[in-house]
Amino acid sequence: MTASRLRTLLLVVALGVSALVACSGRKPHFSHEYHLTRLACGGPGQPRCLNCTSCHKVDKTNQMLPKVTACRTCHKPAEQTKLAAVHPVPNDDLKFAESLHFSHDQHLAMPALSGQCVPCHAGVVPPSDNPQASVFPPMKRCFKCHEHQQQWDQAKCSACHERKAMSQVMPQSFLRHNQGWMRHHGTMARQKRQVCSQCHSQQQCNDCHDVTQNLKIEDRQPEAIKRHFVHRGNWLSVHPIEAKSQPRRCLSCHTEKSCDGCHVRHGVSANAVRGANPHPRGWVGGDPGNPDFHGKAARRDILTCAGCHDQGPATNCIRCHKVGGSGGNPHPHGWKSARSDNASMCRYCHGG
């Protein structure tokens, strides 16, 4: 069996196992709608009708989940095994609820609610126009009564949210971290700096952007399969393709000197001892008409050139392109600079 077939087989097996595991183990789900609206109740020989407080005991905490024993009021012991498997709410919602500073007791006593749960928990009986409505109210429901304008202006979220849990909560409307977020997050970080700081520390910026660390973020969080880290998988092989596909993206974090710094360190640079020249024949020389001549490539992708050749006064481009050199004037049409002729960088070529 060839190596490529073995790879394909391994991939297919991995995929199959993944799908098998993912599609197994579904657990029964508790239906609020059935228990509150479709259960025959109140008649002779029928159980008493249920309301919210039949199972949920109101207290000062932010969640009032009943224990399985509450179900036994109506359900027979023989059903106990099945009941134990019932998970009333998804765990993510539970974690979120636990992270809020909230008192049910206080809210139910408010005249606007009159002790009613459904105005906030509309999802227990999902409306026909939104069958996916969550049992837990969205944040915009809070803002129907609470303005929190002062906290909003100061980006002070900790009045309601526990700070330690906020980094686990993804915004659902305002500053939604959706598909395009990675491309916009820098701008948002500037425009909503105070808001960002409620969930994120500056250290989290450095996790990805501080490229002087020895351990990159992909290695530090190998379990974070949902996150869109840039250097995942076989980045080593694809990074030249990515760099040429999106010129300047690398410079979001790296300096132009970073490329050769790493290449030299790993011995894969022409600047390294016994390193090989990566350029094709005809790259330099007296034939600008050669299809492999470096001029056109340099104009289109100067950042890749800078990756290795940006060496200050030792930049080898200067040999030919300095004033009076054989390479001619390197400044393209439309190029201009406000720097004085005495700037040291200019003097590398113009200084005589």
Add this chain to the structure above:
Amino acid sequence: MSSSAGGRENRRSSLVGSLRHGTGVSGVFCGVALAIVLAPAAARAEPPTQPDADTYSVHARSATYLQLYQRALLPGPGGAIVATTTPAPATEYVSLRADDIDAPWKKDSLDFELSAWGDALMGEAGQTDRRIDGDLQTANVRYRAGPGWVRLGRQVYAGGAARFSRFDGLSGGGKLSMGLGGELYGGLSVLPRWDARPGYYQLGSASDTLLRDPRALPEPSRSGYWLAGGRIFYDKGPVIAGLSMHEQHDGGELARRNLGADLRLTPFDKASLGGTALLDLDSAGLADGRVWIDSTPLEHVTLGGEFLHTEPALFLSRQSVLSVFSTDKFDELGSTASWQLDKLVGLEGGGYIELYSDGSKGARGKIAIKLTPDRDGNTLLRLGYTRVRAVDNGYHSVRNSLRQRIARTLAATAEAYLYVYDQAIRGYNVSSVYAGTLEWDPRSDLGLLWGASFADSPYARADVQTLLRLVYNFNREAP
């Protein structure tokens, strides 16, 4: 809230106490400076608060990593590996964040942040490796008073003309009730390990200068590396608009002088649009311009579109000789979409085309399906396909990921990547990576992870790595 505040006060750690009552030299210095700068604004804008209401939070984190891997150091002719090393580095990351700490003169007004890393390289080391290494990443204190704030220390400034800047210095800003505001920052650029050369591993050009040892290069003078900038903005209702300026000097001479503009409009709940522009003032050219629109036409559907125009050479330091060699541009146009069909199935995808000044084109696209068949969120399966086509090569990539919670304190992940290249890289048309982790969280504040990966790539016939991670989190907050 107030009735229990005393009890909470007694439960505070000594660490919080020391932060609150003895803020140290930097806290006192910061306090004096801030009192001068912000006292008038604070007096005008400070909202009335309950006298004994109190909040604070302290989060500390320690993460220890032990790695073991083998690497090729010096490829010979044709890429043949002629030397390998087997290092085993141990790395420690520590961070501390404390928010809403009382200053002696004002409650809940100070935030502290400190983070650092260090590593020790055991096993075999390469010629340029340091056996002991480390750096300070952030160390700052922020003082808030009403709508104003000041931050002192090692910090990050991002977005607008600043792009991503790290510096040791001072930043501050504020916003008036009418939506107008401003921010200023300035300080010495952060250099690796305090005063090492930017780029750090840069050895110079061996072929030109015959330089082999980085220690032969002169160390930079920190005073020559500085940056400063600011932003004025309007932020009210559906409009955020800002104008920013950034100047940076490297080695005592101009590296960047940029003017930035940013705009974001949210005309209605279901859509927002915006744009940014970055001008290089030295060449009076548009370094980067971007317009985008994000919309949520349906509750579980998001759509985004974007156009980007860039002149890459303007992102080079003005100290780079190569910054004067090109004015070629690059445009990118594309869109993204996601659709959460129900709680179990989500789809996401996107595509971009790239147009270069010389007429060549590129493209990239990806599509992924995310399955969470278990309502408890115990299982997550993600299947993704990516296609990238650049000027001279491209690749197809498949990435399949699975996360499964095995027991209450035990979870595992498995990933498989397959790459198929348009043009062979060093004779390889295909490469693959397999990775997996096993996590054990015996307590909510303690986690142990073991990870391993295997790769078969153009640069390694069999690359095997393993890592052990221990994380400890300390959290305390009130109310």
